[in-house]
Amino acid sequence: MERLRWQVAAVATVGLALALEALPSVLRWLRAWRRRGWQSPLRREVLFFPSQVTCTEALLQAPSKGPSGPPAGCPCSLPHGESSLSRLLGALLAARASLELCLFAFSSPQLGRAVQLLHQRGVRVRVITDCDYMALNGSQIGLLRKAGIQVRHDQDLGYMHHKFAIVDKKVLITGSLNWTTQAIQNNRENVLIMEDEEYVRLFLEEFERIWEEFNPTKYTFFPQKKRNH
Amino acid sequence: MERLRWQVAAVATVGLALALEALPSVLRWLRAWRRRGWQSPLRREVLFFPSQVTCTEALLQAPSKGPSGPPAGCPCSLPHGESSLSRLLGALLAARASLELCLFAFSSPQLGRAVQLLHQRGVRVRVITDCDYMALNGSQIGLLRKAGIQVRHDQDLGYMHHKFAIVDKKVLITGSLNWTTQAIQNNRENVLIMEDEEYVRLFLEEFERIWEEFNPTKYTFFPQKKRNH
Numbered sequence: 001m002e003r004l005r006w007q008v009a010a011v012a013t014v015g016l017a018l019a020l021e022a023l024p025s026v027l028r029w030l031r032a033w034r035r036r037g038w039q040s041p042l043r044r045e046v047l048f049f050p051s052q053v054t055c056t057e058a059l060l061q062a063p064s065k066g067p068s069g070p071p072a073g074c075p076c077s078l079p080h081g082e083s084s085l086s087r088l089l090g091a092l093l094a095a096r097a098s099l100e101l102c103l104f105a106f107s108s109p110q111l112g113r114a115v116q117l118l119h120q121r122g123v124r125v126r127v128i129t130d131c132d133y134m135a136l137n138g139s140q141i142g143l144l145r146k147a148g149i150q151v152r153h154d155q156d157l158g159y160m161h162h163k164f165a166i167v168d169k170k171v172l173i174t175g176s177l178n179w180t181t182q183a184i185q186n187n188r189e190n191v192l193i194m195e196d197e198e199y200v201r202l203f204l205e206e207f208e209r210i211w212e213e214f215n216p217t218k219y220t221f222f223p224q225k226k227r228n229h
Numbered sequence: 230m231e232r233l234r235w236q237v238a239a240v241a242t243v244g245l246a247l248a249l250e251a252l253p254s255v256l257r258w259l260r261a262w263r264r265r266g267w268q269s270p271l272r273r274e275v276l277f278f279p280s281q282v283t284c285t286e287a288l289l290q291a292p293s294k295g296p297s298g299p300p301a302g303c304p305c306s307l308p309h310g311e312s313s314l315s316r317l318l319g320a321l322l323a324a325r326a327s328l329e330l331c332l333f334a335f336s337s338p339q340l341g342r343a344v345q346l347l348h349q350r351g352v353r354v355r356v357i358t359d360c361d362y363m364a365l366n367g368s369q370i371g372l373l374r375k376a377g378i379q380v381r382h383d384q385d386l387g388y389m390h391h392k393f394a395i396v397d398k399k400v401l402i403t404g405s406l407n408w409t410t411q412a413i414q415n416n417r418e419n420v421l422i423m424e425d426e427e428y429v430r431l432f433l434e435e436f437e438r439i440w441e442e443f444n445p446t447k448y449t450f451f452p453q454k455k456r457n458h
Contacts, residue, residue: 044427050387102417154417159412159416161405161412162417174404174405174419175403176405182387186387187387188331188388190432192421192428199421206277206419
Protein backbone atom coordinates (compact mmCIF):
# COMPACT_ATOMS: atom_id res chain seq x y z
CA MET A 1 0.00 0.00 0.00
CA GLU A 2 2.71 2.43 1.09
CA ARG A 3 4.81 1.50 -1.95
CA LEU A 4 1.86 2.04 -4.35
CA ARG A 5 1.22 5.50 -2.85
CA TRP A 6 4.86 6.43 -3.50
CA GLN A 7 4.59 5.14 -7.07
CA VAL A 8 1.43 7.19 -7.67
CA ALA A 9 3.10 10.28 -6.18
CA ALA A 10 6.20 9.77 -8.36
CA VAL A 11 4.12 9.33 -11.53
CA ALA A 12 2.04 12.38 -10.65
CA THR A 13 5.18 14.48 -10.06
CA VAL A 14 6.76 13.41 -13.36
CA GLY A 15 3.44 14.05 -15.12
CA LEU A 16 3.14 17.50 -13.62
CA ALA A 17 6.74 18.32 -14.57
CA LEU A 18 6.13 17.17 -18.16
CA ALA A 19 2.89 19.17 -18.33
CA LEU A 20 4.66 22.33 -17.13
CA GLU A 21 7.46 21.67 -19.62
CA ALA A 22 4.94 21.39 -22.45
CA LEU A 23 2.88 24.43 -21.38
CA PRO A 24 4.70 27.02 -23.55
CA SER A 25 4.36 24.78 -26.64
CA VAL A 26 0.68 24.24 -25.91
CA LEU A 27 0.15 27.99 -25.48
CA ARG A 28 2.03 28.70 -28.73
CA TRP A 29 -0.06 26.12 -30.55
CA LEU A 30 -3.27 27.58 -29.07
CA ARG A 31 -2.28 31.10 -30.19
CA ALA A 32 -1.43 29.88 -33.71
CA TRP A 33 -4.69 27.91 -33.81
CA ARG A 34 -6.64 31.01 -32.79
CA ARG A 35 -5.42 32.68 -35.97
CA ARG A 36 -5.81 29.70 -38.25
CA GLY A 37 -9.07 28.09 -37.35
CA TRP A 38 -9.63 24.35 -37.33
CA GLN A 39 -9.08 23.04 -40.83
CA SER A 40 -6.98 25.26 -43.04
CA PRO A 41 -5.30 28.64 -42.54
CA LEU A 42 -7.90 31.39 -42.97
CA ARG A 43 -6.91 33.90 -45.62
CA ARG A 44 -5.82 37.24 -44.15
CA GLU A 45 -3.99 39.54 -46.48
CA VAL A 46 -3.34 43.25 -46.86
CA LEU A 47 -2.52 44.68 -50.28
CA PHE A 48 -1.04 48.14 -50.63
CA PHE A 49 -1.12 50.19 -53.81
CA PRO A 50 0.17 51.67 -56.15
CA SER A 51 0.80 48.28 -57.66
CA GLN A 52 3.81 47.50 -59.79
CA VAL A 53 2.64 47.13 -63.40
CA THR A 54 2.90 43.43 -64.22
CA CYS A 55 1.54 41.21 -66.99
CA THR A 56 -1.73 39.57 -65.90
CA GLU A 57 -2.43 37.59 -69.11
CA ALA A 58 -1.59 34.22 -67.56
CA LEU A 59 -4.23 34.81 -64.86
CA LEU A 60 -6.87 36.09 -67.26
CA GLN A 61 -6.45 33.47 -69.98
CA ALA A 62 -6.08 30.35 -67.88
CA PRO A 63 -9.11 28.05 -68.07
CA SER A 64 -10.86 27.46 -64.76
CA LYS A 65 -9.91 23.83 -64.28
CA GLY A 66 -9.49 22.70 -67.88
CA PRO A 67 -7.20 19.84 -68.89
CA SER A 68 -5.14 22.01 -71.26
CA GLY A 69 -3.08 23.59 -68.50
CA PRO A 70 -1.81 27.17 -68.35
CA PRO A 71 -1.32 29.06 -71.62
CA ALA A 72 2.10 29.55 -73.15
CA GLY A 73 4.10 32.41 -71.55
CA CYS A 74 3.03 35.89 -72.65
CA PRO A 75 5.70 37.50 -74.87
CA CYS A 76 5.02 41.08 -73.67
CA SER A 77 7.77 43.17 -72.13
CA LEU A 78 6.06 43.69 -68.73
CA PRO A 79 7.45 41.91 -65.66
CA HIS A 80 5.62 38.63 -65.04
CA GLY A 81 5.95 38.41 -61.25
CA GLU A 82 3.36 38.99 -58.54
CA SER A 83 1.90 42.40 -57.74
CA SER A 84 -0.91 43.80 -55.62
CA LEU A 85 -3.13 43.77 -58.73
CA SER A 86 -2.28 40.15 -59.57
CA ARG A 87 -3.05 39.12 -55.98
CA LEU A 88 -6.38 40.96 -56.10
CA LEU A 89 -7.18 39.25 -59.42
CA GLY A 90 -6.22 35.90 -57.91
CA ALA A 91 -8.55 36.40 -54.94
CA LEU A 92 -11.45 37.24 -57.28
CA LEU A 93 -10.74 34.44 -59.77
CA ALA A 94 -10.93 31.93 -56.91
CA ALA A 95 -14.74 32.37 -56.99
CA ARG A 96 -16.63 29.16 -57.85
CA ALA A 97 -20.25 29.98 -56.98
CA SER A 98 -20.94 33.68 -56.35
CA LEU A 99 -19.42 37.13 -56.51
CA GLU A 100 -21.03 40.26 -55.06
CA LEU A 101 -19.46 43.55 -56.14
CA CYS A 102 -20.33 46.85 -54.50
CA LEU A 103 -18.12 49.43 -56.23
CA PHE A 104 -18.18 53.19 -56.55
CA ALA A 105 -15.95 53.22 -59.65
CA PHE A 106 -15.12 50.36 -62.00
CA SER A 107 -13.03 51.07 -65.09
CA SER A 108 -9.99 48.75 -64.82
CA PRO A 109 -9.93 46.57 -67.98
CA GLN A 110 -8.11 43.72 -66.18
CA LEU A 111 -10.61 43.59 -63.31
CA GLY A 112 -13.44 43.86 -65.88
CA ARG A 113 -12.07 40.87 -67.79
CA ALA A 114 -11.76 38.88 -64.56
CA VAL A 115 -15.42 39.53 -63.71
CA GLN A 116 -16.56 38.56 -67.24
CA LEU A 117 -14.45 35.39 -67.04
CA LEU A 118 -16.19 34.41 -63.80
CA HIS A 119 -19.60 35.11 -65.36
CA GLN A 120 -18.67 32.86 -68.32
CA ARG A 121 -17.64 30.13 -65.88
CA GLY A 122 -21.12 30.18 -64.38
CA VAL A 123 -20.33 32.14 -61.22
CA ARG A 124 -23.38 34.20 -60.16
CA VAL A 125 -22.14 37.79 -60.38
CA ARG A 126 -24.14 40.74 -59.03
CA VAL A 127 -22.92 44.33 -59.25
CA ILE A 128 -24.01 47.43 -57.31
CA THR A 129 -22.50 50.71 -58.44
CA ASP A 130 -22.85 54.49 -58.41
CA CYS A 131 -24.99 56.12 -61.11
CA ASP A 132 -22.66 59.09 -61.54
CA TYR A 133 -19.47 57.17 -62.09
CA MET A 134 -20.95 54.45 -64.31
CA ALA A 135 -21.86 57.05 -66.96
CA LEU A 136 -18.24 58.17 -67.36
CA ASN A 137 -16.06 57.21 -70.31
CA GLY A 138 -14.10 54.01 -69.73
CA SER A 139 -16.50 52.56 -67.16
CA GLN A 140 -16.70 48.76 -67.30
CA ILE A 141 -20.36 48.74 -66.23
CA GLY A 142 -21.77 48.91 -69.79
CA LEU A 143 -19.58 45.98 -70.89
CA LEU A 144 -20.65 43.90 -67.88
CA ARG A 145 -24.32 44.61 -68.64
CA LYS A 146 -23.83 43.66 -72.31
CA ALA A 147 -22.31 40.38 -71.15
CA GLY A 148 -25.52 39.67 -69.22
CA ILE A 149 -24.37 40.50 -65.71
CA GLN A 150 -26.97 42.02 -63.35
CA VAL A 151 -26.16 45.60 -62.34
CA ARG A 152 -28.06 47.89 -59.99
CA HIS A 153 -27.28 51.50 -59.08
CA ASP A 154 -28.38 54.32 -56.81
CA GLN A 155 -30.64 57.19 -57.80
CA ASP A 156 -29.95 59.61 -54.99
CA LEU A 157 -27.66 62.52 -54.28
CA GLY A 158 -25.24 60.66 -52.02
CA TYR A 159 -22.56 58.43 -53.52
CA MET A 160 -22.62 54.63 -53.44
CA HIS A 161 -19.03 54.88 -52.22
CA HIS A 162 -18.38 51.29 -51.03
CA LYS A 163 -15.51 49.37 -52.63
CA PHE A 164 -16.04 45.79 -51.56
CA ALA A 165 -16.41 42.32 -53.04
CA ILE A 166 -17.60 39.05 -51.50
CA VAL A 167 -16.24 35.81 -52.99
CA ASP A 168 -18.33 32.64 -52.57
CA LYS A 169 -19.95 34.18 -49.46
CA LYS A 170 -16.69 33.31 -47.70
CA VAL A 171 -14.07 35.97 -48.39
CA LEU A 172 -14.49 39.73 -47.99
CA ILE A 173 -12.34 42.06 -50.10
CA THR A 174 -12.62 45.70 -48.96
CA GLY A 175 -10.60 48.88 -48.68
CA SER A 176 -10.00 52.31 -50.19
CA LEU A 177 -9.31 51.13 -53.76
CA ASN A 178 -11.65 52.09 -56.57
CA TRP A 179 -11.29 49.62 -59.42
CA THR A 180 -9.65 52.05 -61.84
CA THR A 181 -6.24 51.95 -63.52
CA GLN A 182 -5.47 55.40 -62.07
CA ALA A 183 -6.01 54.10 -58.53
CA ILE A 184 -4.18 50.80 -59.10
CA GLN A 185 -1.09 52.34 -60.69
CA ASN A 186 -0.82 55.80 -59.13
CA ASN A 187 -2.66 56.09 -55.80
CA ARG A 188 -1.80 55.14 -52.24
CA GLU A 189 -4.51 52.58 -51.47
CA ASN A 190 -5.20 49.57 -49.29
CA VAL A 191 -7.24 46.41 -49.73
CA LEU A 192 -7.97 43.82 -47.05
CA ILE A 193 -8.70 40.22 -48.08
CA MET A 194 -10.36 38.50 -45.14
CA GLU A 195 -11.79 35.01 -44.84
CA ASP A 196 -13.92 35.99 -41.88
CA GLU A 197 -17.40 34.66 -41.20
CA GLU A 198 -18.59 37.64 -39.17
CA TYR A 199 -17.37 40.37 -41.53
CA VAL A 200 -18.71 38.47 -44.56
CA ARG A 201 -22.13 38.19 -42.91
CA LEU A 202 -22.29 41.93 -42.08
CA PHE A 203 -21.15 43.05 -45.56
CA LEU A 204 -23.46 40.54 -47.26
CA GLU A 205 -26.39 41.95 -45.26
CA GLU A 206 -25.37 45.45 -46.38
CA PHE A 207 -25.17 44.20 -49.99
CA GLU A 208 -28.64 42.63 -49.85
CA ARG A 209 -30.13 45.77 -48.24
CA ILE A 210 -28.75 47.96 -51.03
CA TRP A 211 -29.57 45.38 -53.76
CA GLU A 212 -33.21 45.45 -52.67
CA GLU A 213 -33.32 49.22 -52.31
CA PHE A 214 -31.84 49.66 -55.81
CA ASN A 215 -34.38 47.26 -57.35
CA PRO A 216 -35.16 48.69 -60.83
CA THR A 217 -38.89 48.40 -60.18
CA LYS A 218 -38.38 51.20 -57.68
CA TYR A 219 -36.49 53.50 -60.05
CA THR A 220 -38.21 56.82 -60.63
CA PHE A 221 -37.42 58.06 -64.10
CA PHE A 222 -36.76 61.74 -64.57
CA PRO A 223 -37.46 62.47 -60.89
CA GLN A 224 -36.40 66.06 -61.37
CA LYS A 225 -38.99 66.63 -64.11
CA LYS A 226 -41.70 64.82 -62.21
CA ARG A 227 -41.17 67.06 -59.25
CA ASN A 228 -41.77 70.09 -61.43
CA HIS A 229 -45.15 68.88 -62.57
CA MET B 230 -4.79 -3.90 -3.39
CA GLU B 231 -7.69 -5.28 -5.48
CA ARG B 232 -10.13 -2.81 -3.88
CA LEU B 233 -7.78 0.11 -4.57
CA ARG B 234 -7.56 -0.88 -8.25
CA TRP B 235 -11.35 -0.88 -8.49
CA GLN B 236 -11.49 2.51 -6.82
CA VAL B 237 -8.91 3.91 -9.27
CA ALA B 238 -10.82 2.42 -12.22
CA ALA B 239 -14.12 3.87 -10.97
CA VAL B 240 -12.61 7.31 -10.43
CA ALA B 241 -10.97 7.15 -13.89
CA THR B 242 -14.30 6.17 -15.53
CA VAL B 243 -16.20 8.96 -13.80
CA GLY B 244 -13.41 11.38 -14.73
CA LEU B 245 -13.50 10.33 -18.38
CA ALA B 246 -17.29 10.62 -18.47
CA LEU B 247 -17.15 14.11 -16.96
CA ALA B 248 -14.41 15.11 -19.43
CA LEU B 249 -16.51 13.91 -22.39
CA GLU B 250 -19.51 15.70 -20.92
CA ALA B 251 -17.51 18.92 -20.69
CA LEU B 252 -15.96 18.62 -24.18
CA PRO B 253 -18.59 20.65 -26.07
CA SER B 254 -18.34 23.48 -23.51
CA VAL B 255 -14.55 23.40 -23.71
CA LEU B 256 -14.71 23.54 -27.52
CA ARG B 257 -17.20 26.41 -27.36
CA TRP B 258 -14.97 28.27 -24.95
CA LEU B 259 -11.93 27.65 -27.16
CA ARG B 260 -13.77 28.98 -30.21
CA ALA B 261 -14.92 32.07 -28.31
CA TRP B 262 -11.43 32.56 -26.94
CA ARG B 263 -9.99 32.36 -30.45
CA ARG B 264 -12.04 35.44 -31.29
CA ARG B 265 -11.45 37.28 -28.04
CA GLY B 266 -7.83 36.78 -27.12
CA TRP B 267 -6.55 36.27 -23.58
CA GLN B 268 -7.51 39.25 -21.48
CA SER B 269 -10.43 41.27 -22.75
CA PRO B 270 -12.66 41.03 -25.81
CA LEU B 271 -10.74 42.42 -28.81
CA ARG B 272 -12.65 45.22 -30.48
CA ARG B 273 -14.16 44.20 -33.84
CA GLU B 274 -16.77 46.49 -35.21
CA VAL B 275 -18.21 47.42 -38.59
CA LEU B 276 -19.86 50.81 -39.08
CA PHE B 277 -22.05 51.50 -42.08
CA PHE B 278 -22.90 54.94 -43.36
CA PRO B 279 -24.81 57.20 -44.06
CA SER B 280 -24.98 57.90 -40.35
CA GLN B 281 -28.07 59.19 -38.64
CA VAL B 282 -27.47 62.84 -37.69
CA THR B 283 -27.10 62.89 -33.91
CA CYS B 284 -25.79 65.41 -31.38
CA THR B 285 -22.13 64.70 -30.59
CA GLU B 286 -21.58 67.55 -28.10
CA ALA B 287 -21.44 65.27 -25.06
CA LEU B 288 -18.58 63.31 -26.63
CA LEU B 289 -16.68 66.38 -27.78
CA GLN B 290 -17.02 68.41 -24.59
CA ALA B 291 -16.44 65.74 -21.97
CA PRO B 292 -13.08 66.09 -20.21
CA SER B 293 -10.73 63.14 -20.68
CA LYS B 294 -10.96 61.76 -17.15
CA GLY B 295 -11.69 64.92 -15.22
CA PRO B 296 -13.43 64.93 -11.87
CA SER B 297 -16.25 67.19 -13.05
CA GLY B 298 -18.13 64.42 -14.88
CA PRO B 299 -20.04 64.75 -18.14
CA PRO B 300 -21.39 68.16 -19.14
CA ALA B 301 -25.03 69.04 -18.73
CA GLY B 302 -27.29 67.64 -21.48
CA CYS B 303 -27.11 69.55 -24.76
CA PRO B 304 -30.35 71.44 -25.37
CA CYS B 305 -30.22 71.07 -29.19
CA SER B 306 -33.05 69.43 -31.09
CA LEU B 307 -30.95 66.62 -32.63
CA PRO B 308 -31.42 63.06 -31.36
CA HIS B 309 -28.87 62.22 -28.64
CA GLY B 310 -28.52 58.48 -29.21
CA GLU B 311 -25.72 56.48 -30.82
CA SER B 312 -24.87 56.66 -34.51
CA SER B 313 -22.09 55.45 -36.78
CA LEU B 314 -20.47 58.89 -36.43
CA SER B 315 -20.69 58.84 -32.63
CA ARG B 316 -19.14 55.36 -32.53
CA LEU B 317 -16.32 56.49 -34.83
CA LEU B 318 -15.75 59.52 -32.59
CA GLY B 319 -15.74 57.27 -29.55
CA ALA B 320 -13.12 54.96 -31.07
CA LEU B 321 -10.86 57.95 -31.83
CA LEU B 322 -11.39 59.67 -28.48
CA ALA B 323 -10.24 56.50 -26.72
CA ALA B 324 -6.66 57.44 -27.74
CA ARG B 325 -4.33 58.05 -24.79
CA ALA B 326 -0.85 58.10 -26.35
CA SER B 327 -0.83 58.32 -30.15
CA LEU B 328 -3.03 58.80 -33.20
CA GLU B 329 -1.87 58.32 -36.77
CA LEU B 330 -4.22 59.66 -39.44
CA CYS B 331 -3.78 58.87 -43.14
CA LEU B 332 -6.71 60.56 -44.87
CA PHE B 333 -7.47 61.60 -48.43
CA ALA B 334 -10.13 64.12 -47.39
CA PHE B 335 -10.73 65.67 -43.97
CA SER B 336 -13.40 68.34 -43.65
CA SER B 337 -15.82 67.05 -41.00
CA PRO B 338 -15.97 69.66 -38.18
CA GLN B 339 -16.85 67.03 -35.55
CA LEU B 340 -13.93 64.76 -36.46
CA GLY B 341 -11.67 67.85 -36.63
CA ARG B 342 -12.72 68.84 -33.11
CA ALA B 343 -12.08 65.31 -31.85
CA VAL B 344 -8.54 65.35 -33.26
CA GLN B 345 -7.83 68.79 -31.74
CA LEU B 346 -9.20 67.60 -28.39
CA LEU B 347 -6.79 64.65 -28.44
CA HIS B 348 -3.90 66.98 -29.32
CA GLN B 349 -4.83 69.21 -26.35
CA ARG B 350 -4.86 66.16 -24.10
CA GLY B 351 -1.25 65.41 -25.04
CA VAL B 352 -1.90 62.58 -27.50
CA ARG B 353 0.80 62.57 -30.22
CA VAL B 354 -1.17 63.20 -33.42
CA ARG B 355 0.40 62.86 -36.89
CA VAL B 356 -1.56 63.49 -40.08
CA ILE B 357 -0.80 62.42 -43.66
CA THR B 358 -3.11 63.82 -46.32
CA ASP B 359 -3.52 64.57 -50.03
CA CYS B 360 -2.21 67.90 -51.34
CA ASP B 361 -5.14 68.40 -53.73
CA TYR B 362 -7.92 67.92 -51.22
CA MET B 363 -6.31 69.84 -48.37
CA ALA B 364 -6.39 73.05 -50.42
CA LEU B 365 -10.18 72.92 -50.82
CA ASN B 366 -12.57 75.13 -48.89
CA GLY B 367 -13.72 73.58 -45.64
CA SER B 368 -10.69 71.32 -45.18
CA GLN B 369 -9.76 70.80 -41.53
CA ILE B 370 -6.04 70.50 -42.34
CA GLY B 371 -5.30 74.25 -41.95
CA LEU B 372 -7.00 74.31 -38.54
CA LEU B 373 -5.05 71.26 -37.38
CA ARG B 374 -1.79 72.86 -38.49
CA LYS B 375 -2.66 76.12 -36.70
CA ALA B 376 -3.29 74.07 -33.55
CA GLY B 377 0.28 72.74 -33.82
CA ILE B 378 -0.43 69.28 -35.20
CA GLN B 379 2.15 67.83 -37.61
CA VAL B 380 0.81 67.34 -41.15
CA ARG B 381 2.58 65.91 -44.19
CA HIS B 382 1.26 65.54 -47.74
CA ASP B 383 2.12 64.11 -51.14
CA GLN B 384 3.56 66.05 -54.02
CA ASP B 385 2.87 63.66 -56.88
CA LEU B 386 0.18 63.08 -59.44
CA GLY B 387 -1.39 60.07 -57.75
CA TYR B 388 -3.80 60.54 -54.86
CA MET B 389 -2.98 59.77 -51.23
CA HIS B 390 -6.29 57.92 -51.13
CA HIS B 391 -5.99 55.96 -47.86
CA LYS B 392 -8.63 56.55 -45.18
CA PHE B 393 -7.23 54.97 -42.06
CA ALA B 394 -6.40 55.84 -38.47
CA ILE B 395 -4.35 53.98 -35.85
CA VAL B 396 -5.24 54.53 -32.19
CA ASP B 397 -2.52 53.97 -29.57
CA LYS B 398 -0.76 51.60 -32.01
CA LYS B 399 -3.45 49.09 -31.02
CA VAL B 400 -6.64 49.71 -33.00
CA LEU B 401 -6.92 50.11 -36.77
CA ILE B 402 -9.81 52.14 -38.19
CA THR B 403 -10.09 51.78 -41.98
CA GLY B 404 -12.62 51.70 -44.78
CA SER B 405 -14.14 53.66 -47.64
CA LEU B 406 -15.17 56.73 -45.62
CA ASN B 407 -13.56 60.09 -46.30
CA TRP B 408 -13.85 62.29 -43.22
CA THR B 409 -16.34 64.74 -44.77
CA THR B 410 -19.87 65.65 -43.73
CA GLN B 411 -21.08 64.75 -47.25
CA ALA B 412 -19.72 61.21 -46.88
CA ILE B 413 -20.91 60.77 -43.29
CA GLN B 414 -24.45 61.98 -43.91
CA ASN B 415 -25.16 61.06 -47.54
CA ASN B 416 -22.91 58.27 -48.85
CA ARG B 417 -22.97 54.49 -48.57
CA GLU B 418 -19.72 53.83 -46.72
CA ASN B 419 -18.09 51.30 -44.42
CA VAL B 420 -15.57 51.57 -41.62
CA LEU B 421 -13.90 48.65 -39.85
CA ILE B 422 -12.63 49.11 -36.28
CA MET B 423 -10.19 46.30 -35.55
CA GLU B 424 -8.05 45.64 -32.50
CA ASP B 425 -5.70 43.40 -34.44
CA GLU B 426 -1.95 43.22 -33.88
CA GLU B 427 -1.07 42.06 -37.40
CA TYR B 428 -3.19 44.58 -39.30
CA VAL B 429 -2.03 47.42 -37.01
CA ARG B 430 1.60 46.47 -37.67
CA LEU B 431 1.14 46.40 -41.47
CA PHE B 432 -0.76 49.71 -41.59
CA LEU B 433 1.71 51.36 -39.18
CA GLU B 434 4.58 50.29 -41.45
CA GLU B 435 2.71 51.82 -44.41
CA PHE B 436 2.18 55.01 -42.38
CA GLU B 437 5.86 55.29 -41.45
CA ARG B 438 6.93 54.62 -45.08
CA ILE B 439 4.70 57.45 -46.35
CA TRP B 440 5.55 59.73 -43.41
CA GLU B 441 9.26 59.45 -44.29
CA GLU B 442 8.65 59.83 -48.02
CA PHE B 443 6.57 62.98 -47.43
CA ASN B 444 9.23 64.54 -45.19
CA PRO B 445 9.12 68.30 -45.94
CA THR B 446 12.89 68.39 -46.40
CA LYS B 447 12.26 66.38 -49.56
CA TYR B 448 9.58 68.71 -50.97
CA THR B 449 10.50 70.23 -54.32
CA PHE B 450 8.82 73.59 -54.68
CA PHE B 451 7.33 74.50 -58.04
CA PRO B 452 8.44 71.17 -59.55
CA GLN B 453 6.53 71.97 -62.75
CA LYS B 454 8.49 75.18 -63.29
CA LYS B 455 11.78 73.51 -62.46
CA ARG B 456 11.18 70.86 -65.05
CA ASN B 457 10.76 73.54 -67.72
CA HIS B 458 14.13 75.07 -66.99
